[in-house]
Amino acid sequence: MSESELADPIEAADDRMDEDDRLKPEFVRAVIDAVQAGDVAEAHALVEPLHPADIADLFELTPENCRRDLAAAIADLVDADVFAEMNDYVRESLIDALDARQVADIASELDTDDAVAIIEDMEPEDQREVLRAMEPDDRAAIEEALSYPEESAGRLMQRDLIAVPEHWTVGDALDYLRRDDGLTTDFWEIYVVDPAHRPVGTCMLSWVLRAPRSVAIADVMQREQTLIPVDMDQEEVALRFQKYALISAAVIDGVGRLVGMITVDDVVHIIQQEAGEDTLLLSGAGEGDINEPIRLTVKTRLTWLVVNLATAMVAASVVGLFQGAIARYAVLAVLMPIVSGMGGNAGTQTLAVVVRAIATNQLTDTNTARMIMRELRIAAVNGATLGCLVGLGSYIVYGDEQLSLVMALAMVINNLLAGLGGVLVPVTLDRFRIDPAVSSAVFVTTLTDTGGFLSFLGLATLWGLGG
Amino acid sequence: MSESELADPIEAADDRMDEDDRLKPEFVRAVIDAVQAGDVAEAHALVEPLHPADIADLFELTPENCRRDLAAAIADLVDADVFAEMNDYVRESLIDALDARQVADIASELDTDDAVAIIEDMEPEDQREVLRAMEPDDRAAIEEALSYPEESAGRLMQRDLIAVPEHWTVGDALDYLRRDDGLTTDFWEIYVVDPAHRPVGTCMLSWVLRAPRSVAIADVMQREQTLIPVDMDQEEVALRFQKYALISAAVIDGVGRLVGMITVDDVVHIIQQEAGEDTLLLSGAGEGDINEPIRLTVKTRLTWLVVNLATAMVAASVVGLFQGAIARYAVLAVLMPIVSGMGGNAGTQTLAVVVRAIATNQLTDTNTARMIMRELRIAAVNGATLGCLVGLGSYIVYGDEQLSLVMALAMVINNLLAGLGGVLVPVTLDRFRIDPAVSSAVFVTTLTDTGGFLSFLGLATLWGLGG
Structure with a gap:
């Protein structure tokens, strides 16, 4: 180099x-x-x-x-x-x-x-x-x-842009650009507008450069264009830029008039930020900006932790129902965190996939049912495999067939719960226009924690373990 | 509309x-x-x-x-x-x-x-x-x-691009573009090269368009350019595009010759993908592509879950050490998941922030020490607040002062562990050139699970609870 x-x-x-x-x-x-x-x-x-x-x-x-x-x-x-x-x-x-x-x-x-x-x-x-x-x-x-x-x-757009009337030739446009000193110098496309200043097409500069002066602007412009309404959310703007591989796009007001343009370099950091923020939102770390004043960071994270504390207490109260069985057979307390923890891990996997798929417009009403079936199939295989492993493992350590069976069954149940919740929770939140990245994790964790404790300790009690 | x-x-x-x-x-x-x-x-x-x-x-x-x-x-x-x-x-x-x-x-x-x-x-x-x-x-x-x-x-670059010699005028370039039919039609910048075909500057097309024909190309080009070595990783390419707000960039071979160009629309989906993949990697969901054959998905996720099962067993074996105490005082089993779970949540928050900061080049050797101090301060405030809450809560439910004190102390300890591990684990992995998003979570969860059980049950035993 x-x-x-x-x-x-x-x-x-x-x-x-x-x-x-x-x-x-x-x-x-x-x-x-x-x-x-x-x-x-x-x-x-x-x-x-x-x-x-x-x-x-x-x-x-x-x-x-x-x-x-x-x-x-x-x-x-x-x-x-x-x-x-x-x-x-x-x-x-x-x-x-x-x-x-x-x-x-x-x-x-x-x-x-x-x-x-x-x-x-x-x-x-x-x-x-x-x-x-x-x-x-x-x-x-x-x-x-x-x-x-x-x-x-x-907020994202620039007002300085180049707009020319439809009836001009390439030569007219070149003369205009060379003559008028007040025009912006940095632009990537020229917008062609009708008399009411509504965009009718876009010219890539390379096409303008390669065309003879006499050619009509209308002949080097692309009529199919993606127009951005001025009140569109920036996340949606970023998705459009990405989907249609745009370099710049015209922004229009409520009556369709050209009011500004957005260029891809202003959108790139939004794409990066919006895609990256799911990691932070799912964990309850807010913006996760390391330059944020520490007081704000504490406030965001603590709020989330307190909400989680409440759900942890709900899960703990489920354990409380089985104190008697645990006192008689303390091994239950040793194994129960494995069931809840593994359900939590599986749920987090499904959640991460579903939240990304929703954010990138890949998961829509059309394929939600297919997604649920897919996740349940995955959960069944994973749950069965993990169930066999922990069943075998706990049999080797404790030599109790019934305990091993309960452990394996609880593992399967909790994995299925995790798979189901991992899809249904974010999809439901999204349908109510709540950002699934922000609050899905609380619900899914509560589900897998209480589900894990309840299925394992419940089955153990039904089987008469520690009874 | x-x-x-x-x-x-x-x-x-x-x-x-x-x-x-x-x-x-x-x-x-x-x-x-x-x-x-x-x-x-x-x-x-x-x-x-x-x-x-x-x-x-x-x-x-x-x-x-x-x-x-x-x-x-x-x-x-x-x-x-x-x-x-x-x-x-x-x-x-x-x-x-x-x-x-x-x-x-x-x-x-x-x-x-x-x-x-x-x-x-x-x-x-x-x-x-x-x-x-x-x-x-x-x-x-x-x-x-x-x-x-x-x-x-x-792999990302196109070979079709426009390169012109330094000694040309704007007029020469325009004539060349209009004359030669074999040239690419879609481009955003013109590269200026020396006789050895090494890039010496870049012209935005809008500058070429606005300049009179007689002006030297060298006078409308920007000499400061970001060159992309042909073997650079695409993630690094994406970061450069973002940092320097590039629309296109010249790609050079080992001896500095222009061999291709990369345009921002090819980079946008990489930015999106690389920023979004952390969520998936942190959860062990691999690529998280919903169109992936289900067999591959199961393989990726199951591998991760089995690794997590091993760590869950380590944490469970810690609980196993305290079976006697639990048998005598089953309330310990009710409360212990709260300590480990809340530590896990706090650790995940720190991890998410640190992994993002590493991925976006915001966290470097220069500010690692500052980051650790920042996270420890946050952990201390959050741990103390949560400790007071659970201490108070458990006192109301169980009326046992010592139990409440143990609970509160364990919460503080585990939060500090989570904050420390949440920074040190990813930073260390990154220093060994291992993607911190892929494997950090296993280590941090193991830390907060065993740390939570050990601090809570250990302190409880020292205090003589359930003794």
């Missing part, structure tokens, strides 16, 4: 980045040391070659109490792009130290969507102050974006 | 798609009914207006035993694009029914990366046969792609 590295300033930064393209600890340490020693020139020299995304990372990797000093030392390098790349919480803490004028300057340099991301999290009063400090044009764009619901297409 | 729908053929399909842009069950049913009734014309009429991505979905939503009949009925609509959008397993089962000639025709129509995706999963013998049936050019491109490791940039 040695030669290729020479060709690439980002790859070449061997002393700054590790092989996974992350800032090296020694580099971060060196910057912080320079800042703390007051050596602004050194800090500046170290940070200067970095890409804005890496400068943003640098702030995230710097301990909280040094971030403002760092910002002060390399102030001229911390431009709007760096703020746009920064984690929300880290940015907020830095923005708090700036006055409204400075924030307004930063926001003015950004695309509407990035500016909105910075401004939308501010306190209403600070927000008003920043908006007052902005140019009327920028201000209007941001105020309009803020008028759309949070996490909607309206 | 009524007017906007008129402007958009995809949005307008109210009778086919639900509000989440998924095919309606009634529509799928109607197609299947037509196929089964042998009414090819009706099936064809129904499917014809669909986007290739939706036709692919239709196959996934059709029961397995009807898929080949469906394919036969709408054969001319099932083009290369539909195969490219289709789930791997569904596609494989359809491809199996085609002869090598037909597969070769489909592959020839696709971009290299999509053709490779179809061919790479075939049996080696079938693969050879398909390659033999292809045109020499297409065949060479695919054979070259197959020579790179699976899931590497080499």
Whole structure:
């Protein structure tokens, strides 16, 4: 790779980045040391070659109490792009130290969507102050974006785009683009609109480039287009981009007029975030942002743990019903967590699969019944196998045939419960428009815990074990 | 939305798609009914207006035993694009029914990366046969792609791209694009190369379009570029695209020569998949593909469950050490699952956060120590709160002060263990280059189960409860 590295300033930064393209600890340490020693020139020299995304990372990797000093030392390098790349919480803490004028300057340099991301999290009063400090044009764009619901297409879109009338030729479009200096410079597609400013087609720039000047724009445009209503949820927007492999898409208002565009680079982090958040939501870790103030993290996680505590107590109360049998035959207490725990594991597997399938639009009303049958078949095989294993195992250890049989049976029952609950709970929640990732786990765990205890201890009592 | 729908053929399909842009069950049913009734014309009429991505979905939503009949009925609509959008397993089962000639025709129509995706999963013998049936050019491109490791940039890239020499003007480039009919039509950026065919810069098409013909290409190109080595893992490629907001990127070989390009639409599904797979891996559900043959699914999940069974037995053997105490004081058996279960929940939260932070390059050697401290602080607050709650609760139910104290203490200890293990286990695995999502959960669950039983039952015995 040695030669290729020479060709690439980002790859070449061997002393700054590790092989996974992350800032090296020694580099971060060196910057912080320079800042703390007051050596602004050194800090500046170290940070200067970095890409804005890496400068943003640098702030995230710097301990909280040094971030403002760092910002002060390399102030001229911390431009709007760096703020746009920064984690929300880290940015907020830095923005708090700036006055409204400075924030307004930063926001003015950004695309509407990035500016909105910075401004939308501010306190209403600070927000008003920043908006007052902005140019009327920028201000209007941001105020309009803020008028759309949070996490909607309206907040995500840019208003700067290229729209041309249907009757133009390629040559007209080229002349317009070369002539008008006020137009945006970064775009990937040209939108073709009718007289009412409704999009009728999209031109890939490569088609425009390859076509002779005399060709009509209408002949190089694609009529089939995916339009994004301005109030569409960003998760839905991300799914559309993915499904139809879009690079950019026109955003339309309630009467179908073109009001903005969304480009794929603004959607990529939403795809990543929405796909990754299921892991966090299923575990009750909320956003799971490691830069979140610790107080917020505790609140989110503790809420979830307290809900789980309640369900654990329900499960424990089932065990309480069988205290007498346990006192007479304590081996029951040794084995019961195996039944409940394995049911929990199996339920978590099914849940993870179903939640992903719902999130990616793969599981719909059409195939729910098929999914339930599939999971029950899997649960039957897994339950039977695990049942044989634990039955055999417990027979070897305790030499009690009836105990082994009860253990095996309970294992099968609890696996079936886990499979059934693992599909039905998230599907039902989804039907009521509740995010299945958020609350499915509580129900499924309660089911497999109480189901495990009840089936094992119940069967044991019926069999007269410990009686 | 009524007017906007008129402007958009995809949005307008109210009778086919639900509000989440998924095919309606009634529509799928109607197609299947037509196929089964042998009414090819009706099936064809129904499917014809669909986007290739939706036709692919239709196959996934059709029961397995009807898929080949469906394919036969709408054969001319099932083009290369539909195969490219289709789930791997569904596609494989359809491809199996085609002869090598037909597969070769489909592959020839696709971009290299999509053709490779179809061919790479075939049996080696079938693969050879398909390659033999292809045109020499297409065949060479695919054979070259197959020579790179699976899931590497080499498999993901297209070889068709636009590269121009540094000394050209914008006018030269425009003339070249308009003149040469053999060039690719769909591209987003032009690569500028030196005489050794090494990339020296990238031109966004919008800059080319807006520049006068006489301007040098070198003046509208961006010199700072992210180059992708051909052997880079696709997950790493996805992270680069995301971090640097790329639309397309040049792929270079070992000596830095431009060999292909990757576009963001090919990366988007990888970002989605890699971010979503953590949920599945953490639960031991493997790929979690609902179209996977059930035998494979059982194998993956059962392996994981058997490993978990072993760890559950270790935890149970800890309980076994305290059988005497439990026999004398069965309440211990009622309460012990609460301690182990709550530790498990807390551990899962930490694990989910840490695994995500590692996957997104947010947690590095620089901030690991800070992360451990953060999680321990959270665990201390959560453990203390939960300890008070269960201590109080068990005192109300059982009226035993010492039992309550033991319960509360065990809860604090197990939460701290969960927080510590939740960070250390994945971070350690990652340092040994083992995917932390795959195996962390076993270790953490073992820790919180045995830790919970040992701390609660151990403290209870020390205190002389049930003695």
